[in-house]
Amino acid sequence: xxxxxxxxxxxxxxxxxxxxxxxxxxxxxxxxxxxxxxxxxxxxxxxxxxxxxxxxxxxxxxxxxxxxxxxxxxxxxxxxxxxxxxxxxxxxxxxxxxxxxxxxxxxxxxxxxxxxxxxxxxxxxxxxxxxxxxxxxxxxxxxxxxxxxxxxxxxxxxxxxxxxxxxxxxxxxxxxxxxxxxxxxxxxxxxxxxxxxxxxxxxxxxxxxxxxxxxxxxxxxxxxxxxxxxxxxxxxxxxxxxxxxxxxxxxxxxxxxxxxxxxxxxxxxxxxxxxxxxxxxxxxxxxxxxxxxxxxxxxxxxxxx
Ligand SMILES: Cc1cc2nc3c(=O)[nH]c(=O)nc-3n(C[C@H](O)[C@H](O)[C@H](O)COP(=O)(O)OP(=O)(O)OC[C@H]3O[C@@H](n4cnc5c(N)ncnc54)[C@H](O)[C@@H]3O)c2cc1C
Numbered sequence: 001x002x003x004x005x006x007x008x009x010x011x012x013x014x015x016x017x018x019x020x021x022x023x024x025x026x027x028x029x030x031x032x033x034x035x036x037x038x039x040x041x042x043x044x045x046x047x048x049x050x051x052x053x054x055x056x057x058x059x060x061x062x063x064x065x066x067x068x069x070x071x072x073x074x075x076x077x078x079x080x081x082x083x084x085x086x087x088x089x090x091x092x093x094x095x096x097x098x099x100x101x102x103x104x105x106x107x108x109x110x111x112x113x114x115x116x117x118x119x120x121x122x123x124x125x126x127x128x129x130x131x132x133x134x135x136x137x138x139x140x141x142x143x144x145x146x147x148x149x150x151x152x153x154x155x156x157x158x159x160x161x162x163x164x165x166x167x168x169x170x171x172x173x174x175x176x177x178x179x180x181x182x183x184x185x186x187x188x189x190x191x192x193x194x195x196x197x198x199x200x201x202x203x204x205x206x207x208x209x210x211x212x213x214x215x216x217x218x219x220x221x222x223x224x225x226x227x228x229x230x231x232x233x234x235x236x237x238x239x240x241x242x243x244x245x246x247x248x249x250x251x252x253x254x255x256x257x258x259x260x261x262x263x264x265x266x267x268x269x270x271x272x273x274x275x276x277x278x279x280x281x282x283x284x285x286x287x288x289x290x291x292x293x294x295x296x297x298x299x300x301x302x303x304x305x
Contacts (some may be wrong), residue, residue, distance in 0.1 A: 001087070001091060001105060002102060002103065003020070003025040003026045003070055003102045003105055003296075004020050004025055004027050004105075004107070004293070004296050005028045005030060005092070005102055005108070006028070006030075006032050006107075006108050007031070007094065007107065007108070007109050007111055008031055008036065008111045009029055009032075009034040010031075010035065010036020010037055010074070010110060010112050010272060011037075011038050011059050011062075011282045012036075012271040012273070013029060013036070013065055013110035013271075013289060013290070014062035014066060014187060014292040015058075015062055015270070015286040015288075015290045015293070016032065016271060016289035016290065016292050016296075017029050017062065017066050017073075017288045017289075018066070019289070019294060020296070023293070024129035027085040027169050028104070029074075030077070030104055031075070031077075032076065032077050032086050032162045033038065034063045034067065034073070035063055035123065038054070040128060041075050041128055042129075042137075044145075044210070045208065046114070050221060053137075054101050054137075054282060054284075055282030055283050056281075058283075058286055073095070074100070074257050075289075076097055076100065077096060078094050078097075078201065078242055079095055081094055081095075081099070081107065081242055081246065082095070083246070084103065085217075087279060089105065089303065091104060092105075092107050092267070092268070094104075099131075102203075104269065105300060105303065107210065107267065107295065108261075108271060108292045108293065109255060109263075109268065109269070109270040109271075109274060110271045110274065110285075111239035111274050112239055112272060114237045115133035115234075115235075115236055115276060116234035116235045116236070117232070118219070118232050118234070120201055120203055120204060121204070121266070122206060123232075126209075129209045130206065130228055130230060131210055131232065132232070135149070135158070135159030135163060135231050135233060136159075136162070136279070137281070138229075138231075139145065139166060139202055140165045140166060141164045142147060142163060142166055142228070142230055143167070144166075144167070146168055146169045146170075146226065146227045146228055146229075147166060147167045147168060147170055147207060147227055147229035148162065148171040148213055148227045148231070149171070149203050149231045149234060150173045150175075150231065150235045151172075151174065151175075151232070151233035152174040152175055152180075153179075155236070156172065156183070157187060160172050160190075161190075164192055164193050165186070167192065168192060169192050169193075169194070169195060170190075170194070171193075171194045171215075172196065172243075173196050173199050173200065173201050173213075174195065174197045174198070174199070175199070175200050176198075180195060180218060188303075196215060198217070198218045199216060199217050199218070200215065200216045204230055210224060210230065211228065212225060213225055213230060227235065230295070237253070237275055238254045238274045240254065240255050243255065243265075243270075246263075247265045254276040255274055255276065256276050257269070257275045261275070261292035262295060262299075263297050266299070267294050268298060269292040269299075271289045271291065271292035
């Protein structure tokens, strides 16, 4: 039986693994790959050596430590978690897509989020070449460039506000009516922002990097607009389905955690983007992963022998 099983090999899972290993615990990381979304890179034409915060160094360090310890990881996907009693103690059984079962005294869920896709021609080939799903991460790269944001919710409005401080022009393509809010009104007054409500992006064009989008209005009229970046800000889907019946989730499906990364189920901890913690960034996920490992260690110390 393991002390801790960590599900997910992104920044949160890797940091949790590094801290658990330092505590000499029996640890297993279950993940199809190591690095998670920290493996994404953004490339733009004419952009050399622009500093932005990727957390690359710290993720690489944690990843290489785990790559070396092959007894502490399996390249599998967790498909089910069952609370069980093992040797008289509360435990969890994790079933994987390979048909394996692993038993543990505590769990850290660090499965991240999936950004909602646009599903338009040009999307696949422009990911990381002008198409981004994270304005928090990439807005600073668009200094004096033209960019489009796609989305109708709070996430899209916040992205427009951030981009408008650096980009020369921002076009918000909002498929649905925008909610009335102070932020919506503020954006409406910004001189370099154009709002296209009830319109859709139908295609992303590129010449190596994004260079234009085709927008369709409610009457089917189309126009091609030059931009060097597209931010798909339709929303994030947390990968919390594994623990959906076991722990409390918020209305969007994020795992609710307290300030020690504890969920509502004793022995199950969660960290990183999949939780309701604010800020989807590598450095935040790393810190939360480290905290979850320390909290799980504390939980194990307090368990009856
Ligand atoms: C396109 C893009 C660019 C970004 N750029 C930056 C940036 O420049 N700087 C920055 O700070 N942040 C950036 N971010 C945000 C940052 O990548 C995330 O905040 C961070 O990776 C979250 O870490 P995480 O460990 O919580 O989740 P993730 O990195 O998403 O990792 C989740 C892990 O869980 C695994 N997993 C999922 N389901 C299962 C399962 N059922 N069983 C086993 N394993 C599973 C996945 O394979 C993966 O290993 C970017 C995000 C995106 C989408």
